[in-house]
Amino acid sequence: MSLTEAKTATAIRPAVRRRGRSGRAAHSRLSRRRRRAGILLSLPALALVVALIGIPVGQAVYYSMTQWNGITATWIGPSVYTALFKDPIFWRVVENNALLLLAVPFAIGIPLVIAALLNEHVRGWRFFRSVYFLPTAISWVVIGMFAQRFFAATGVLNNLLSHVGFGASATDMLAGEHSALVALAITFIWSMVGTNTIIFLTGMATLDPTLTEAARVDGLSRTQIFFRVTLPLLTRFIQFSFVITVISAFSALFSLIFVMTSGGPGFGTTTLEFFIYQAGFQQVQFGTAALYGVVLFVIMAIAGLVQLRLIKPDDGGGW
Amino acid sequence: MAAIRQSGRNSRLNKKMAIWALFTLMVIIAVVMLYPFWYIIDNAFRSAGQFDRQAGHSLIGWKELFANLPVAAQLLNSTLVCAASIAIILIVSTTAGFAFAKLRYRGSGMVFLLVVSALMVPLQSIIFPEIVNLGNVHLTSSYAGAVLVYAALGTPFATFLMATYYRGISDELIEAAVIDGLGYERTFLQIAIPLSLPAIATVTVLQFIQIWDDLLVALFFLPTNQRTITAGLATLATGRTTSIPPLMAGSLISAIPAIVVYLIFQRHLVKGLTLGMGK
């Protein structure tokens, strides 16, 4: 009742909370129902994910250390990993993934510029926005179908080149190992335009307009404002799109490769994810497929952990 | 004074020039983005000969497409697989999202993290154990296996999105419903679901485009006679040498539903993508 009591109470517990949201006393009675409802409602999602993703991950790790054809598995052990790192084919495949990473700066930089253009809100910008976002709705299969025609010997690209007088340099880009990978990378960059432009445009919309206005009053040119004010403020969005782009480059291009090049010529466009398919379906070495799968998973998990840090639940608002 | 006015006129002129330059640039980009669609449409309506000559139009390409691909049946397969998968995703993600946001229990944070972290697993990494598992329980001979895989792949992000949305709903609203006499289950159905329709639309659109456009699951988890249109098209492209026009016609017909959905629900798609996902 006394003030001193009250004082100590606040002194010891400086922040007496008005409401406890997180967690309740373990054995309280009224919250039991709420807890039971919570467990019940979250169970289906958990079951689905554990059964169809969690367990197979464990199996993949196990089978990666076996020789497996889908029916019988012979245990080999962790030595498969040391063997893998000595395997020149593995490094050839990883090289393709590494080369694909070179496309990432373009897949981010071009959308960044496009978003900045859209953000000027010139007449018709909504229409342009719809057009630029359109590739997000198109399947890689369809994109690959066109890309194959585009880069072929008698395709659109060479046609275009001969029209402007470079007819002599006509080549079938999909016929050379490296040029095929370049063609794949260009196609990849084109189809990432939609997603990344969306991310950057959203980012730019969240910026406080008074900041750029202040910079304008301070006498900075538009380019200066873009590089000195807008870009630094977009860091979080750029990191985010970087992660998305890397994840897509490593794990979303199966269909594109399947349609465009089937991994060829040679190992020219065989990335990790595509080699998994080849090992499993063409050579029926499910163990090797699982082994490459684990490597891919580890790379993705690292990217994913970065991503989870970037999409903290609390940042998700903005409805 | 005159100098200032002079520079004012100049800057107005510069501004006009800049806007025109900007506009031209945006038109050029639009052409680059749209050209593939024009190419596909243009060449879908040709015969093989017309394609080689790049002149003249006809419906021969379409005839060839329908002769080589059961288009109608595959469109139906795509629709059914999409509908079933999305239904499962919506059920599990709304319930779990609501539980993680409003009915927290000891360990619910960990369970949430577990579900969402499944986002990091690329299907390629687990595809063979998955195929063998589902084959063992005889689910790869019908839609069921593919539907389950799509549902499991879509659930982590959908749950994340729903939980984020439900966190934005005031706790007082849920408490008001509890005091008004609803149990938690009915509060979920009567209050949470109607309030989260925008988020549900986002999940639906996102998943529709993703599943409709997918090749990997459709190719390996569906029996050959129940393939989706996207898988059908991909196998047609890599199969016996076919001429280009039917492939373009197939591309066009397979892309149209996703484009229509995109154009109608663009707003929802944008929201979902910016909440953290690539395609």
Next chain:
Amino acid sequence: MAQIELESVTKEFPDGTTAVSSLDLAVGDGELLVLVGPSGCGKTTALRMVAGLEDVTSGTISIDGRPVNDVEPRHRDIAMVFQSYALYPHLSVYDNMAFSLKYRRAAKAEIRQRVAEAARILELEPYLQRKPRQLSGGQRQRVAMGRAIVRQPRAFLMDEPLSNLDAKLRVQMRAEIAQLQRSLGTTTIYVTHDQTEAMTLGTRVAVISGGVLQQVAAPQELYRRPANLFVAGFIGSPPMNLIDARLERGGAAGDDAGPVVVFGPHRLAIPPEVVAAHPAFERYLGEAIVLGIRPEHLHDAAIAGGPVIKLPVRLREELGSEVQVHGAIGTAAHVSADAADDLRSLATIVARMDPRTKIAEGETAEIAVDTAELQFFDPASGDSILA
């Protein structure tokens, strides 16, 4: 209609914080009890325990003599008005008000009649088909009230229902709530952090700080006889002047030897009737005490009589109906738990004076003290020296 009783009710959160400790309160049938205190003091947690939205860690809450600790909110037959109003945004005003009745399986005609009645009382009839977002703040507040009224519950629980309104509307709605509660005669617990709201609304007011009940009394009693320094400083605006002082035996000049309160250069003789009412003064003679003087008990000596102290005037504030004069007391002011009050840390006291006063800034004013109204507190415990 109901009586609500809280018996040594304690709420501890799993992280170890104690939001409410050993709270005893009894709310009489038809009474409007206000829980008031600074934010984070536990008043809302107490209300939510009564509603059944928070579990009680220990102690008993009973409604009409029946313990309800384990009873679900929906079976307690209480209605709650939330700070954010918690209107269902997807339902019309009518459906919002009818919502709980539908789930209590009331007859259709009954629902219609009750909602119509509530809408009439609250003047919401033109808005019944609108959605909450189409309403103004005041109208939303009315809908929230209406939703509680149609239930005809045993008690209303209101959690800062007016804090989202602008000042003018708040005063108006305050009056409406008071009238409504009186005409319905429904037992009500009302939580607010605004002491003016508490004083004007409450039949009785319970002051809570740090999870501990400080005092529960009728508004006038609370104002005139605060039980401790916290209540003294919390109730009243501007707050009571609190000064570190000493109680000494007077009568050096040989006259009446009654006690004298001394602070800085000032001495004030305590009137015999006050001394008679406080036999405990004997124990405090020669000891430190905290002296409390309400601003309205300090007058311009040129206008009103009484023992006089002389203070240099730091500031004169014109408020129209009164003038507030800030005077330096030449000694340390008492720094209470409510230490944020910078006026007192500047060692000044505030007087509310008749607007005719001619006291000006910079001069040394003669201020008459209404010594019959002085308050005395034990500096160690903070409790009022009552007897």
